[in-house]
Amino acid sequence: MRRWIAWAARCYPADWRRRYADEFEALIEQVDPSWTTPATYLKLGAATAILGALAGGAVSFTMPQRYVSTAVMRIAPRTVAGEPGWQSEAEAAHRVQEMQTVILSRASLSEIIQRPSIDLYRRERARYPMEDLIQDMRSQDLHIEPVPALAEGKGHTSPAFRVSFEYPDRVKAQAVVRNLTTRFSELTTRTAGAVLIEVLTPASLPEKPIQPNRVAIMGIGLGVGLGLGILFAFLRRRPLKWTLRMAGCTVAGCALAAAVCYLMPDTFPDDRKSYQFAALGAFTGLALGAFLLRDRATGGNHYARLIAFSAACGAIAGGLVSFALPERYVSTAVLRIFRFPGGGAVAAQLEVEPAERVRQLTEDILSRGSLSALIQRPSLDLYRKERQRYPLEDIIDDMRRRDIRIAPAPLAGLTGLGPVTSFQISFEYADRYKAQAVVRELVAKFVEGNVTAERKLHRDKMPGSLAFEVAEPAALPTSPVSPSRSAAAAIGVLAGMLLGSLLALRRGLAARRQAAALEPRPPYGRYALTAAALGAIVAGLGSLVIPSRYASTAVLRLVRPKGQAAENAQAAGQRLREMFQQVLSRDTLAEIIVRPELQLYARAREHLSIEEVIEQMRESDLRVEPLPGSPLGGHTTAFRISFEYPEREKAQACVQALVSKFVESGVDAHRQRDAAHLFDNQLAEGALPLTQDAVPAPPAGPILPEQPTTNHFATTPAVGSGETQGQPARAYHPQRDAAHLFDNNLVESALELPQNTAPVPPVGPILPEQPTTNQLATNFAVGSDDTQGQPDSEYLEVLDAASVPEAPVGPNRVTISAAGCLAGLLLGIAIARARRQAPHPAPA
Amino acid sequence: MSDPTLLVLASLADGEKHGYAMMEDIHRFAGIRLGPGTLYGAITRLEQRGWIRPVESSDRRQPYRITAAGRTYLEEQLATLDQVLKTATRRLKPA
Numbered sequence: 057m058r059r060w061i062a063w064a065a066r067c068y069p070a071d072w073r074r075r076y077a078d079e080f081e082a083l084i085e086q087v088d089p090s091w092t093t094p095a096t097y098l099k100l101g102a103a104t105a106i107l108g109a110l111a112g113g114a115v116s117f118t119m120p121q122r123y124v125s126t127a128v129m130r131i132a133p134r135t136v137a138g139e140p141g142w143q144s145e146a147e148a149a150h151r152v153q154e155m156q157t158v159i160l161s162r163a164s165l166s167e168i169i170q171r172p173s174i175d176l177y178r179r180e181r182a183r184y185p186m187e188d189l190i191q192d193m194r195s196q197d198l199h200i201e202p203v204p205a206l207a208e209g210k211g212h213t214s215p216a217f218r219v220s221f222e223y224p225d226r227v228k229a230q231a232v233v234r235n236l237t238t239r240f241s242e243l244t245t246r247t248a249g250a251v252l253i254e255v256l257t258p259a260s261l262p263e264k265p266i267q268p269n270r271v272a273i274m275g276i277g278l279g280v281g282l283g284l285g286i287l288f289a290f291l292r293r294r295p296l297k298w299t300l301r302m303a304g305c306t307v308a309g310c311a312l313a314a315a316v317c318y319l320m321p322d323t324f325p326d327d328r329k330s331y332q333f334a335a336l337g338a339f340t341g342l343a344l345g346a347f348l349l350r351d352r353a354t355g356g357n358h359y360a361r362l363i364a365f366s367a368a369c370g371a372i373a374g375g376l377v378s379f380a381l382p383e384r385y386v387s388t389a390v391l392r393i394f395r396f397p398g399g400g401a402v403a404a405q406l407e408v409e410p411a412e413r414v415r416q417l418t419e420d421i422l423s424r425g426s427l428s429a430l431i432q433r434p435s436l437d438l439y440r441k442e443r444q445r446y447p448l449e450d451i452i453d454d455m456r457r458r459d460i461r462i463a464p465a466p467l468a469g470l471t472g473l474g475p476v477t478s479f480q481i482s483f484e485y486a487d488r489y490k491a492q493a494v495v496r497e498l499v500a501k502f503v504e505g506n507v508t509a510e511r512k513l514h515r516d517k518m519p520g521s522l523a524f525e526v527a528e529p530a531a532l533p534t535s536p537v538s539p540s541r542s543a544a545a546a547i548g549v550l551a552g553m554l555l556g557s558l559l560a561l562r563r564g565l566a567a568r569r570q571a572a573a574l575e576p577r578p579p580y581g582r583y584a585l586t587a588a589a590l591g592a593i594v595a596g597l598g599s600l601v602i603p604s605r606y607a608s609t610a611v612l613r614l615v616r617p618k619g620q621a622a623e624n625a626q627a628a629g630q631r632l633r634e635m636f637q638q639v640l641s642r643d644t645l646a647e648i649i650v651r652p653e654l655q656l657y658a659r660a661r662e663h664l665s666i667e668e669v670i671e672q673m674r675e676s677d678l679r680v681e682p683l684p685g686s687p688l689g690g691h692t693t694a695f696r697i698s699f700e701y702p703e704r705e706k707a708q709a710c711v712q713a714l715v716s717k718f719v720e721s722g723v724d725a726h727r728q729r730d731a732a733h734l735f736d737n738q739l740a741e742g743a744l745p746l747t748q749d750a751v752p753a754p755p756a757g758p759i760l761p762e763q764p765t766t767n768h769f770a771t772t773p774a775v776g777s778g779e780t781q782g783q784p785a786r787a788y789h790p791q792r793d794a795a796h797l798f799d800n801n802l803v804e805s806a807l808e809l810p811q812n813t814a815p816v817p818p819v820g821p822i823l824p825e826q827p828t829t830n831q832l833a834t835n836f837a838v839g840s841d842d843t844q845g846q847p848d849s850e851y852l853e854v855l856d857a858a859s860v861p862e863a864p865v866g867p868n869r870v871t872i873s874a875a876g877c878l879a880g881l882l883l884g885i886a887i888a889r890a891r892r893q894a895p896h897p898a899p900a
Numbered sequence: 901m902s903d904p905t906l907l908v909l910a911s912l913a914d915g916e917k918h919g920y921a922m923m924e925d926i927h928r929f930a931g932i933r934l935g936p937g938t939l940y941g942a943i944t945r946l947e948q949r950g951w952i953r954p955v956e957s958s959d960r961r962q963p964y965r966i967t968a969a970g971r972t973y974l975e976e977q978l979a980t981l982d983q984v985l986k987t988a989t990r991r992l993k994p995a
Contacts, residue, residue, distance in 0.1 A: 061936055076940055082960035083919035083936050 101285035108281020109274045116273040121265035123226035125233040128203060128257040129240060130216040148251040149215070150394075155243045155253075156200055159236060165190045165198075174231050176223065197222045198232075216256065226262045233259035302345045309341020310334050328534075329379075332541060336375040343368040359564065363556035370552020371545045378544035383536035385488035387495040390465050390528035391502055393477040395521065410477040413522055417505040418462055421498060424855065427452045430497060436490055444862045447609040447696065449855060459484045460498070478527060488533045495530035583891075584884035591880020592873045599872040604864035606704035608711040611856035612718060613694035638721040639714060640680070645670045648713045654706055677701060694855060704861045711858035719852055904934060904942035909951060909974040912966040916955050919943070919962070946970065 061084055065077065131148050158164065166186060169176045177189050199220045219236050223229040237255050244253045291299050314337070317323075317330040324330045347365060393410040420426065428448060431438045439451050465480035481498050485491040506524045515521045614632050638644065646666050649656045657669045664672075679698045697714050701707040911917060911925045919939055927933045934942075943964065946952040951970030955963040966974070 064937070072944065076944065078960055079919065079962035080936065080940050082962075083923075083939070086920040086961070087923065087936055 097286055097289045100289040101282045104285025104288065105278045105282035108277035108279070108284070110277070111281070112274040112277025113270060115277070116268045116270040119268040119273075120224045122222050122224050122267040123229050123262035123265050124220055124222045125226065125229040125259050125262055126218060126220040126257070127233050127237045127255060127259045128216055128218050129237060130254045130256050132252040132254060151251040152217070152253070155240055158243060159239050160194055160198070160200075162187070162190055164239070165193055168232060168235055169193070174228055174235070176228060176232070198236075200236075219259075222266070226265075230259045230261045298349055301349055302342065305341040305345025305348070306338050307341070309344065310338035312341075313337025329383075333379060336372065336379070339368075339375075340372050343372065359560035362560050362563070363553055366556025366559065367549045367552040370548035370550070370555070372548070374544040374546070374548020374551075375541060377548075378539045378541040381539040382486045384484050384486055384538045385491045385533035385535075386482050386484045386537050387488065387491040387530050387533050388480050388482040388528070389495045389499045389526065389530040390478055390480045391499060392525045392527040393479075394523055394525065410522060413506065413509065414462075414477075414479060414502075416509070417502055420505060421501045422456055422460065424449075424452055426501070427455055430494065431455070436493060436497075438485070438490065438494070447611060447856055447859060449611045449694070449696065480528075484537065488536075492530045492532045499526060499530060580885055580888045583888035584881050587884025587887065588877045588881040591883065592877035595876020595879075596869060596873040598876075599867050599869040602867040603702045605700050605702055605866040606707050606861035607698050607700045607865045608704070608707040608858050608861050609696055609698040609856065610711045610715050610854065610858040611694055611696050612715065613853045613855050615851055615853045635718055635721045636680070639717045640674070640678075642667070642670055644717055645673060645678075648710060648717075649673070651713070654709055654713070656701065656706060656710065700865060708858045708860050715854060715858060719854075904938055905946055905951075906974070906977055907932065907934070908939070908942045908946055909966060909970055909977075912952060912964060913971070913974060916963045916965040918957075918959075918964070922964075 062081060065073070065080055131152055168174060169181070169186070169189065177193075180189055199222075200217060202215060202217045219233055219240075221229050221232045221236070223232065237259060240253050241255065244251060313334045314330070316337075317333055324333060343365075346368075350361070393414070430436065431443075431448070431451065439455070442451050442454075461480075461482045461484075463480055463482075465478055481495055481502070483491050483494045483498070485494065503524045503526070506522060510521050510523075513521075648654065649661075649666070649669060657664075657673070660669050660672065677700045679700075680695060681698075682695050697711055697718075699707050699710045699714070701710065907926045907930055908922060910929070911922045917925060919936070923934055923936075923939055943952065947954070947964075949969075950967060951973055952964045952966055955965050957963055
C-alpha cells in the first residue's frame with residue numbers, strides 16, 4: 057500500500073513533488089499502515105481473489121476445448137430352441153468382447169489415427185511414438201462401457217453398451233465414434249448370426265464442450281487469490297528482515313530433511329515419501345522460525361499463541377510418527393468367472409454355481425496348510441518377525457482376518473457384459489513386492505483349483521463349464537494405504553491443541569495462585585514428576601532382577617474324517633477328554649518333571665513336594681486352551697499347548713514331551729477301544745466262555761487322574777488313569793474331581809459338527825473345516841495299527857510342533873516401569889499434600 | 901468539523917509538528933485518521949495561504965508551525981463554530 061501511495065504521488069505536479077516529495081515519503085515510511093486491520097485483510101484478500109478468478113477465467117480461455125461424441129449399441133443374442141437363455145447370452149457377450157479386442161487393437165486404432173480424413177493427434181504424433189498415443193487413446197479418450205440393460209417387453213432385457221470418444225475437434229470425435237460403430241457392425245456379420253448388434257443411438261455431434269470447466273477453474277483461481285492476498289497482507293505487516301528469516305528457516309528445514317532422505321535411501325526409497333518428508337521438514341523449519349522470532353513485547357493473547365504452538369508441535373510429532381510407522385501396501389487382482397461358451401444344446405449341466413465354486417476354492421486356498429506353505433516359502437518369507445514371537449496359528453488367523461480380502465468386484469468395460477461373476481483378491485503387507493507376489497500366487501491357486509475341480513467333474517472346457525479368467529492381474533502398489541500422514545498430522549494438531557489448552561489453563565491458574573499466594577508451598581508438579589521418575593527407574597531396575605521367561609507352543613487338532621456321523625464325533629470328543637485326563641494327570645506330569653534331561657523346577661523341588669510343584673505348573677506355567685472357532689460358524693477341535701519356563705530349551709522340550717504324551721495316549725485309547733470291540737464280538741459269537749474266571753478284564757476302562765487339578769480347564773468326572781488299565785476303576789472322589797480338568801468349550805467343540813451347510817459369501821477369510829495337508833505337520837493316527845494313516849477314524853494332527861521361543865514373554869519391563877512411574881506419581885502427590893498440610897514454623 | 905485544514909491548524913495551535921505527529925494528534929483529539937495524501941493536500945493549501953510555514957530541520961521529516969495569520973483564521977473559525985455550537989445546543993434543549 058505504501059508503494060501504491062508513493063506511486064500515486066508521482067502523478068502529482070512537478071512543483072509539488074519538488075517541494076513535498078521528500079517529506080511525504082518520510083511520512084509514508086512512518087505511517088502505521090491502515091491495512092493491518094482485519095477489514096483490510098478482507099479487502100486485500102477479496103481484491104486478490106477477484107484477480108485470481110479473472111486470471112483463472114483468462115487461463116481457461118487459453119485451454120483447448122474438448123468434445124465428446126457418443127453412440128449406444130444394443131446386443132441381441134441369437135435364440136435357439138432348446139438352448140438355455142444364459143448360454144445365448146454368454147455366447148453373445150463372448151463375441152462382443154472378441155470384437156472389442158479386435159477394434160481396440162493396435163492396428164485398428166493406428167489406422168483410425170492415421171486415416172487422412174480423420175488425422176488424429178497430429179501434433180502429438182510429431183513428438184511421441186505411436187504406441188504411446190494408442191495407449192493414451194485407449195486409457196483416456198476412448199471409452200466402451202456397458203449401459204443398463206434395455207427392456208424389450210415381456211420381461212426380456214438385452215445388454216447394451218456405449219461407445220464414446222473425447223477430442224478437441226467435435227467433428228473428428230463424431231467421425232471416430234461413427235467409424236467404431238461401423239466396425240462393430242462389420243464384425244457382427246462375421247459371426248454367422250451368433251450375435252446381432254444394433255445401433256440404437258448413432259454417433260452424436262457434440263455442441264457444447266465438456267472441457268475446460270471454466271467455473272471450476274475460476275473457482276480455483278478465486279481460492280488461490282484469496283489465500284495469496286491474506287498471506288501478502290500478513291507479510292506486509294512484518295518487517296522484510298522477519299520475512300527473510302522465516303523463509304530462511306523454512307528452506308533450511310526443507311534442505312535438512314532432503315539431506316536426511318539422501319543419506320538414508322533405504323528409509324526413503326521413493327520420491328513421494330521423500331517429498332512428504334521434505335514438506336514436513338519445511339513446516340518444522342517454519343514453526344521453529346516462528347518460535348525463535350516471536351515478539352514477546354507485542355501484545356496479543358499469550359494463551360492463543362501457546363495453543364497454536366502446541367498444535368504445530370503436535371502436527372510435527374504426528375508427521376514424524378507417521379514416518380516411523382511401517383507402511384503397508386495393498387495389491388489387488390480381479391478374477392472373472394464365466395461359463396465356457398458354445399456347444400449349443402450339449403452344454404454341461406450346471407451343478408455348481410459360480411459363488412459356490414468360489415466358496416469351495418476359498419476354503420481350500422485359505423486353509424491352514426495352504427497359507428502356512430505360502431508364509432514359509434523361502435522366496436516370500438512372510439511375517440518373519442511375528443513368527444519369532446507368536447505361534448504360526450495366530451499369524452495365519454491374522455492373515456485370514458486382516459490382510460487377505462476376497463470380495464465381489466464389478467468389472468469395467470465390456471468384460472462385465474453377460475452372465476459374469478467377478479471378484480477381487482487383495483493382500484495387504486509391508487513389502488509391496490511381496491504383496492503383489494502373494495496376490496499372484498492366490499490368483500494362480502484359484503485358476504488351477506478351478507481347472508482341477510472341472511476335471512474332476514469331467515467337463516473341463518465343456519460348454520457351460522466354469523472358467524476363471526484374470527481380468528486385472530495383480531498390481532504393484534505404488535502408494536501405501538497406511539499410515540495416513542494427513543490423518544496423523546490432524547490427530548497431532550488436535551492433541552496439541554488439547555495439550556496447549558491444558559497448559560494455558562494451568563498457566564492461568566498458576567498466575568492466579570501466585571498472585572494470591574502468601575507463603576511458599578511445596579509444588580505438586582515437581583514432587584509428582586520427581587517421584588514418578590524415581591519410581592520408573594527403580595521399577596525398571598527391579599525388573600532386571602526378575603528372570604526372563606520363555607513360552608513354547610504347540611498346536612494339535614483332532615481331525616475327523618469326511619462324512620463321520622454325529623455320534624462318532626461325540627465318541628471322538630469322549631476320547632479327547634480321556635486323553636486330556638491322562639496327559640495332564642499327576643503321574644504324567646511328574647514323570648516329565650523329573651526326567652533326567654529336563655529336571656524342571658529343580659530348586660522348587662528342594663523345598664516343595666512334587667504335588668505342590670505340579671500344582672504350580674498347572675496353575676501358572678502350563679496352558680492348554682482351545683483355538684478360536686471358524687468364522688463360518690463351525691467349531692474347531694484344535695487346541696494349543698503352551699508352557700512357560702525360564703529356560704527356552706526346557707520349555708520346548710516340555711511341550712514336545714506333552715505332545716508325545718497326547719499322541720501316545722490317543723493310540724492307547726484307540727487300541728483299547730479296538731480290543732473292547734473284539735472282546736464284544738467274541739462274546740457275542742460265543743467264542744469265550746462266560747465263566748467268572750475266564751472273562752478277561754474289560755480293556756477300555758476310562759481313565760482316572762490320580763490327583764485333583766486346578767487347571768483352569770473344566771473337568772469331567774475322572775474315572776481312571778493310564779496306570780490303572782486292566783484294573784478296577786477307582787471310586788469317584790468328589791473333592792478330588794471337583795476341579796475340572798478340561799475346558800467345557802473345548803470338549804463341546806470336539807462334539808460339534810462343522811457347519812458345512814452354512815451359506816458363505818466369497819468375502820473375508822474362511823477357516824477350512826476339512827483336514828488340511830500340512831507339509832510340516834505330522835499326522836498321528838489314533839486308530840489301531842491297521843488303520844494308522846487311514847482317515848477312517850479320528851486322529852491327532854500336530855499343526856504346530858513345539859516352537860523354540862526366541863523372545864521372552866515376561867517380565868514386561870515396560871509395564872513394570874510404567875507401574876512404578878504411576879506409583880511414584882501418586883506417592884509424590886501424597887507427599888506434597890502432606891507437606892502442605894503440615895504446620896509451617898513461625899517466622900523468627 | 902471534518903475540514904482537514906481546520907484540523908491541521910488546530911493541531912499546530914499548541915506547537916510545531918511534522919506530518920506523522922499531526923496525524924496522530926488529530927486522531928487523538930478528533931478521532932479522525934487522515935491519510936498521507938489528505939494531510940499533504942491540506943498542508944499544501946495552508947502553506948500557500950500563509951497560515952502555516954515550515955521550520956528549519958535537518959531531518960527528512962518537515963515540521964510546520966502555525967503563523968499569526970493562521971492563528972487569526974483559526975480563531976475566527978472557532979468563534980463561528982462556537983456560535984453554531986451554542987445555538988444548536990440551545991435549540992436542542994427541551995422547551
